[in-house]
Amino acid sequence: MSGITGARYVVETPAERLAREQRAQWQQFVQARGELEALRAEADAYRSVYGRRIGRVAAGARARPGHSPDRIASATAEVSLLVERERERLREQVRAAAQEDIGGLLAAPATTGTAPASTTRRRWDDRTVAEPAPPAAPPPDTGAQERRRVRAARAAELLSRLPATAPDDVRAPCVAAVAEIASGAPASRAQLLLRDLEHRVRAQRRVEERIALARRDLTALAAPLETVPGAAAARLREQVARLVAERADRVPDGLRAAADEVVGQADRARRRKAVADAVRVGLTDLGYRVDEGFDTALAGTGVAYAAMDGDRGYGVKVLLDHDSPVLRTQVVRGGGTPADRSDDAAAERKFCDDYEVLKRRVRRNGIPIDQFGQVDPGQRAVQVVADEVIPARSSGAAGQQQRKQER
Known part of the structure; x- marks a missing residue:
């Protein structure tokens, strides 16, 4: 490893x-x-x-x-x-x-119909004369x-x-x-x-x-x-x-893509927070020390640090990619810790053993990890970081937990 x-x-x-x-x-x-x-x-x-x-x-x-x-x-x-x-x-x-x-x-009757016939009577020279009625209207056309x-x-x-x-x-x-x-x-x-x-x-x-x-x-x-x-x-x-x-x-145009991007960002942030929570719990259970807000920083900026147990000046840098579901880890050394290749290699080997346990614990919390890359201990120089980014022993109750081995 x-x-x-x-x-x-x-x-x-x-x-x-x-x-x-x-x-x-x-x-x-x-x-x-x-x-x-x-x-x-x-x-x-x-x-x-x-x-x-x-x-x-x-x-x-x-x-x-x-x-x-x-x-x-x-x-x-x-x-x-x-x-x-x-x-x-x-x-x-x-x-x-x-x-x-x-x-x-x-x-109402159709507007094209004919007015009904009527009979009128008129008085003419002292005589009442019945005028002939006009022709009778034809019977209604029921078909029409x-x-x-x-x-x-x-x-x-x-x-x-x-x-x-x-x-x-x-x-x-x-x-x-x-x-x-x-x-x-x-x-x-x-x-x-x-x-x-x-x-x-x-x-x-x-x-x-x-x-x-x-x-x-x-x-x-x-x-x-x-x-x-x-x-x-x-x-x-x-x-x-x-x-x-x-x-x-x-x-x-563009509205659907904009909506998909907003939803995608929210989904990625939610999943990153779940991963950060699981990693924090796994590391503290293994005896690593983390500052308050470790999971928030890891999910937000994509970078957080945990200190190895003891006061040797070594820690682990944890990274989460922003746009892809990728988790990376790297052993680091505080700038105030003297450089020593054997100590560097020992720190890397220690984390290698712990990493296998960490993967199992994170998987148990519903986040399976599929490793795709590794660099063997000693092949690359350990990255040097500022002392203050590695949590000190007094950083919180998490640092008081006893290391739990899982084999």
Whole structure:
């Protein structure tokens, strides 16, 4: 073995597994919650068109990123069922309201009909003369009335499919077309209006589909950000919320990469802290001395020092790479300790023996280490560091622990 090592690690602690499960469940909950929020906004928009005939949609179950995975999953299932039920109810309410709005027009006679005949009597030279009645109106064409009703029903169905968020310059001509069809427009004119109405509705629904797809992408992008603390994540969440509120139809370039980087940094920091904690415990159990804040420094700056037991002036420099899961160690000597090759080699051999124990203890805490590099004792000069970076015996209670051997 050696006094210089390099190893890759994987964090499989209970806390890390819990964090992964929570995030996976949270991702699903946020998607369901996003669908519910969109449905509630859609219902409110339809209320502005059809009034109180359109009911409000309930807020649904609540959850937080820190809740247990089971609790989050339960809330997701409840919200998903609510969305399914309320979406169907909203569809029926809008359809019924659209049909109701043309009911009066269908009840009235067609505008192209003929006024009913009547018989009048006039007085002429002291005589009452009955004038002949005009020709009787032809009986109603029940076939034409049925075709009018069918066209009006089709128009109402198309209008009910027009998104509530359609702008006025789209909705107004659609409403006018439905009214004209229901009022008895000639068949050729009615067919023309129906084709135009269908085209307008289809085009507006395509717009809404693009907005809905972008909203789902933005929601998926924002979900892990809700599990991450810090100002950077908060700014991105605000940006996503603003884009959803503005009904963006695409995800801006670079936003996904920025969100992934913020989440990745938070995940790496969490795992580095877990490794730093495990290394600190392992070293102190083996009799090494560490200053208070060893794990914070190691996780934050990536460098921390532990002193070997005794007052020989030797210690271990521990390093964590920032962008990759790599742990490195190196035996060091304080600048005030006289240089001696045999003492250097002895310190390196001692740490080599302890390193095997340290690896087993860290692995037992859920962080397996796969060593990929080493330098044999004596092959390189021991690095000299300032005396003050190596913890002194009086640095804390950790230095009073007895060395525990594990063989």
